[in-house]
Amino acid sequence: MNLISIRIITSKIEELIHFYEQVTGAIAVRFTPDFAEIKTKTATLAIGSTNTLQFFGGDTVAQPAQNRSVIIEFMVDDVQQRFEVLAPLLKECTVQEPTVMPWGNKSLLLRDPDGNLVNLFTPVSKEAVAKFGGE
Structure with a gap:
């Protein structure tokens, strides 16, 4: 499956x-x-x-705009760079600026126009990079 x-x-x-x-x-x-x-x-x-x-x-x-339990996640090459490029467009929807999480990803949290939580992340720790097939 x-x-x-x-x-x-x-x-x-x-x-x-x-x-x-x-x-x-x-x-x-x-x-x-x-x-x-x-x-x-x-x-x-x-x-x-x-x-x-x-x-x-x-x-x-x-029902649209009713989700409060799912996070839609996208792995990106450089979350900090993506944030800097998108920051002017995302002022209203940024929940958390890029932050290193305990599990080794640097994450940017946003809310889409329906309120769904969106995580753009880049693996940064050795373990997280390995998990996603990096060197």
Whole structure:
């Protein structure tokens, strides 16, 4: 079994697509006005409007902007550099500036327009670098 994607259901599809394009530096592939994907080497972040819920059983299947238990994480080459480039754009959504965590990652915590917690991180300790296949 392989994790292929995480899907965010939102009533703010254009805002979320714009946010994740800025944060990741990737361009979303828009399949319909109600659905887009941002692909990385290892997984896909899918963004669907509330209009897509009809295909999954109706409006009560998922509720936008209700998550308080999941962190969406992206490993980046240099989180400090990414923060410096994005800082002017991310003033309102920064939860924690780049900080070295006890497990060896330097993490930047943000909230997307729906309030989902987003972690951009770079492994910095020897153990964390090794964990992610680095030297």
